[in-house]
Amino acid sequence: MTVSLWRDTAGGAVAPRPRLSGDLDVDVAIVGAGYTGLWTAYYLRRADPNLRVAIVEAEQAGFGASGRNGGWCSGLLPVSLPKLERRHGRDAAVAFQAAMNTTVDEVGKVAAAEGIDCDFAKGGSLGLARSARQWHEARAEAAQAAAYGFELELLGPAEARARCGATDVHGGTWNPHCAALHPLKLARGLARTIERQGVPIYEKTPALELAPGAVRTAYGTVRARFVVRATEGYTPGLPGSRRAVVPIYSLMVATAPLPDSFWARTGLAARETFTDLRRLVIYGQRTADGRLAFGGRGAPYHFGSAVRPSYDTAPRVHDALRHTLRELFPALDGTEFTHAWGGPLGIARDWHPSVGLDRATGLAWAGGYVGDGVAATNLAGQTLADLITGHETERTALPWVNHRSPNWEPEPLRWLGINAGLRGVVALDALSRLRS
Structure with missing residues (x-):
């Protein structure tokens, strides 16, 4: 659908x-x-x-x-702490991240106070390392968080698999500052x-x-x-x-509700959100009604920053998302996928x-x-x-207040540059898999 x-x-x-x-x-x-x-x-x-x-x-x-x-609902920032420090100073970078972490709880408090039933569950977020390169990245991310005084727990293979029973898990990270919601x-x-x-x-x-x-x-x-x-x-x-x-499309798929036997193997008992540490972003959650809702990037940027309802679906990308989710969880083989959708998000230059x-x-x-x-x-x-x-x-x-990003390049440079970058990320991930 x-x-x-x-x-x-x-x-x-x-x-x-x-x-x-x-x-x-x-x-x-x-x-x-x-x-x-x-x-x-x-x-x-x-x-x-x-x-x-x-x-x-x-x-x-x-x-x-x-x-x-x-x-x-996460404390993630799209710009890294070292980059924020270079631009705004260390204290400003730390203050921004701390404010984002606190904001996760604020959303949950307001939802509870105002009677908004949005299936809020603060189970944290798992970053699975499923290759040698990703395990190196996980260790680096944990070390960087610690250097700035923030909690990002490094998980060994057994700990990571106990939380999320995906394939080829070498280890991972757990960030407490994330909630799954509707x-x-x-x-x-x-x-x-x-x-x-x-x-x-x-x-x-x-x-x-x-x-x-x-x-x-x-x-x-x-x-x-x-x-x-x-x-x-x-x-x-x-x-x-x-x-x-620029409006970049992110697309999603969802399964039918899954049986208890699947969750006994897969975990995510606290409704942790999950990703792995590939370069092309993927993201998933266990929904309150027992489905997997899973998404990722990969859809092309459309010339002239066009936004149209027809772009909400991209069969090639939706097929790739289903394939990736089955690769993560082979027990999904034969499971019905009930929904496929998408929409644009905004990215500054x-x-x-x-x-x-x-x-x-x-x-x-x-x-x-x-x-x-x-x-x-x-x-x-x-x-x-x-x-x-x-x-x-x-x-x-905070350092994002009154920040002015530069404009994106005019077309066709914008279309050429963004889509070339997307293809490069996909190619690097494919090369990493071959080397694993």
């Missing part, structure tokens, strides 16, 4: 909320009802219940990556929560233009002192933002996420999460609320 597992298990389709109908005056206008926009509205209303906040959304709340992702349940629950707080969400209302003091749509203009761009992989569709980020506010114009933004946005969007929402309400906090001093 091309409908995502998450949509099928979150109660199915829901009727769209009403469109915007005429001009509107508010204090803060947010464009995008994904996690970034929803968390920003949530924390703004908590900071100041008198603020008038409204969201416009081109589709429905949780339509994009927020409702389709792998369900990893991403669309979280998005829909957040949307209902902020509506209870008095924040309207105008769905099927695409923004045509963001400008200082206004968001123009086909159904009216929202005038506001602050305008927040929270559009992630859909940002290139906005005027003037074509090269701000320097792979550095950012959140910021230009106080002179009132224009704010957050994004560039590179697929690690389930927790990062929460931190972004808290930070945007601090910036907009004028509060200086530890969050507003």
Whole structure:
């Protein structure tokens, strides 16, 4: 099926909320009802219940990556600690990572406090080493985390296999700062929560233009002192933002519910998320209803930063994901795969996420999460609320605040470079397997 597992298990389709109908005056206008926009509205209303906040959304709340992702609420950052240290200093790098780790727990606390049943289970994340090169990488990652004062447990072969009974496991790592969850349940629950707080969400209302003091749509203009761009992989569709980020598709598959006998062999008893340490990203989780939901990169970048519904499926990539999952867990042979889907995520030119506010114009933004946005969007929402309400906090001093990534190259250089890089990563992984 091309409908995502998450949509099928979150109660199915829901009727769209009403469109915007005429001009509107508010204090803060947010464009995008994904996690970034929803968390920003949530924390703004908590900071100041008198603020008038409204969201416009081109589709429905949780339509994009927020409702389709792998369900990893993790402290992962797409930019490494050494790179952050070189750019911003060691203290800033450590503070950023510590804030991300704390944010994982914040998501769980808010979900519990607001009655959002999103299948949140903080079992940590396993990075399996399934070759000599990957085992070397696992040891290096554990040593680097320790050097910065963070916990990343190095697991020997027996320990790693006891947690996750995949094939060819040489060892691995375990990071406690990760929870598995149901991403669309979280998005829909957040949307209902902020509506209870008095924040309207105008769905099927695409923004045509963001400008200082206004968001123009086909159904009216929202005038506001602050305008927040929270559009992630859909940002290139906005005027003037074509090269701000590139939309890269990540695709997923899911099995039917698996029997207890499978889980007795496979483990993941705490619903640990899992990957292995190949270069081309893969990611999986044991869902609350006993399936494997598994995804990865590998889909091509589409010329001109195009985003289309037809790109949500790529038979070659979906077949490769099924093959990889069966390779990891041979007991899946003959198991039915019930769902295959995908969607775009946003990548900045320097792979550095950012959140910021230009106080002179009132224009704010957050994004560039590179697929690690389930927790990062929460931190972004808290930070945007601090910036907009004028509060200086530890969050507003983090190194992603007001970071400006360079633009991506114009076409066709963008298309050539990204897809050549993708092919190179695939080739390196294939070479590593041959040498193992």
